[in-house]
Amino acid sequence: MTTPIRLLLADDQALVRGALAALLSLEPDLTVVAEVSRGDEVVPEALRTHPDVALLDVEMPGLDGVAAAAALRAALPGCRVLVVTTFGRPGYLRRAMEAGANGFVVKDTPARQLADAVRRVHAGLRVVDPTLAAETLATGASPLTERETEVLRTARGGGTVAELAATLHLSEGTVRNHLSSAIGKTGARNRADAVRLAEANGWLLG
Amino acid sequence: MTTPIRLLLADDQALVRGALAALLSLEPDLTVVAEVSRGDEVVPEALRTHPDVALLDVEMPGLDGVAAAAALRAALPGCRVLVVTTFGRPGYLRRAMEAGANGFVVKDTPARQLADAVRRVHAGLRVVDPTLAAETLATGASPLTERETEVLRTARGGGTVAELAATLHLSEGTVRNHLSSAIGKTGARNRADAVRLAEANGWLLG
DNA sequence: GCTTACACCTGACAAATGTCACGGGCGAGA
DNA sequence: TCTCGCCCGTGACATTTGTCAGGTGTAAGC
Known part of the structure; x- marks a missing residue:
């Protein structure tokens, strides 16, 4: 192992954010370098701390996680984005991927898999919940204008x-x-x- | 310190549950002895593992956290209940307290305060978010029949x-x-x- | 006993809602 | 160029919704 993977956490619920930080900090090759509670704080904080991977919630005040993902990809192209959300809504996954996210994980997944998902995203792989991916393809894009x-x-x-x-x-x-x-x-x-x-x-x- | 405080975690989101377990396990005087994902698994698991404090989410399949709190108080009167929920809805707090919960914490609170809340509940104190308590009193009980x-x-x-x-x-x-x-x-x-x-x-x- | 509150029902009414047919303008693609 | 889809609008129509004024029975409280 060389230098640890630097992480940015964005979640509006402080308790969940802190708990995720504790969970990920247990891994020796991961280190949390920044935490924010609002979507519009993601880019400024990322510019300051230069994380390798950003974990973004979708439901956030200021700017939703998908929009934050797009902004982050534009500002720091080298930073990978892993969207971590409560709701496995088909449209969320589609929008997140279109916005340039590298991975999409729902909060129903076992805690042990999160660190692996982070590592895979950091390695340049795409991480997607297979169940949700199937549902997304089945539901399709929004039919609404x-x-x-x-x-x-x-x-x-x-x-x-x-x-x-x-x-x-x-x-x-x-x-x-x-x-x-x-x-x-x-x-x-x-x-x-x-x-x-x-x-x-x-x-x-x- | 004598024996550590034994905890049961109930939350339908595996990731959050695992993260909370990691967060609380950092405290030397706390130990997580059980984790469940459904409200109706709380009592059986508690009877098996005899926790000192149960952390219950409100939104859960099977049985909501408030009902689970009441059932748990009836089955294990010695077990304290701390309700940890996403939504700070006034009615939730009221109902939880009426159901015999010893504490009520929203997921917006800083992560550091959770361990303290657990210790206070275990010590027999009541823990309630003061902002939410005020709002609850202002909103009052449901006017609906x-x-x-x-x-x-x-x-x-x-x-x-x-x-x-x-x-x-x-x-x-x-x-x-x-x-x-x-x-x-x-x-x-x-x-x-x-x-x-x-x-x-x-x-x-x- | 009387009053009050709730659940349940009826009938009627104005307002809001959902649907349809029909226009015109505008940009993209065959 | 012509067609197609989307946006915007109008007018009309049946249905649904929300409100009101009544009525019954029942349980709880004074």
């Missing part, structure tokens, strides 16, 4: 059509058309149902 | 009134009345909004 996802995303707050139209600067009829189309495409029966399904598939990311 | 919460819980799936009525064996009018009442009490404008608000307050637990 840009506008439809935007309307659905706004509809998450639970407002009337009039309010949606006002915040989106659209006509009420247009909003209804987009919603109807989204409902049809997702196979939902309701606006609320469509929001639920789209979110479960990871189709509502920024 | 049993039936209203049940209807809201069923409405989470996103079905029509007719379907809700069918699954609940009620008349459509009754369902609508319960929904309307719940919407009024929560200050929501929609059925979907009411579900969202009630869930955010932790009023939809089993």
Whole structure:
């Protein structure tokens, strides 16, 4: 073993972040050099500490993990990215890979495998949960157009059509058309149902 | 120091569970004797391993952490319970305390404080996040009746009134009345909004 | 006994929602 | 060029939803 692999951890839950740091620090060839709680702190902290691998959560304030991954790849091309997330949503994996992530691990995986995943990513390999990969291929990309996802995303707050139209600067009829189309495409029966399904598939990311 | 404090960990996310085990094992006076991933495995495993303190997540398959806490207090009165959860929902804290939990910690708290929380709970003290405690007192208990919460819980799936009525064996009018009442009490404008608000307050637990 | 709260139902009503048919404009690709 | 898909809009329509005013029965409290 030469110098240890330098790690950056990004997770909004301090307890989980610290626990992951403890877990990874048990490995002699790994060392945690930075911890952040927000997505928009990833790049500045990485520029300061020059990690070899960054472990990013998807759900974070400021900037979601996928966007942070893209920004990090642009700022430090030599830094590998391993996305570690709670939800194994098919769309998340797809978006993360498109954003340049080198690996994707859900928090359901056994703790022992995390260090190996880090090492593989550092070695230039891709690490993907096989179950999730299959599901992603089965589910496919989002069938929703840009506008439809935007309307659905706004509809998450639970407002009337009039309010949606006002915040989106659209006509009420247009909003209804987009919603109807989204409902049809997702196979939902309701606006609320469509929001639920789209979110479960990871189709509502920024 | 005499014998170390024996811990049981319950969390459905294997990675988080393992990381917490690593974090707590760093403390010389703590030892993790059991790990489970489901709420309904807590009591059997506790009967087998006799932990001093059980760390329970709220969101778990099989049995939620609050119900598991109650069952554990009944089966092993000597075992202290520390609830560790992702969401700082006011209702969760209230329900957990009513179920006999000795402490309540959100996953936003710094990792260093967890071991102290465990020690305090083991010493017979109550550990509660002060911010969350204040919010709980401000929000108060659920204003919803049993039936209203049940209807809201069923409405989470996103079905029509007719379907809700069918699954609940009620008349459509009754369902609508319960929904309307719940919407009024929560200050929501929609059925979907009411579900969202009630869930955010932790009023939809089993 | 009386009151209060809850569960359950009915019927009716206005408002919101979801669907459809129909336009026009715009950019990408055959 | 022509077609196709997406975006945006209109108007109309049936359905669903949320609200209200009633009614019953039942259990708990004064």
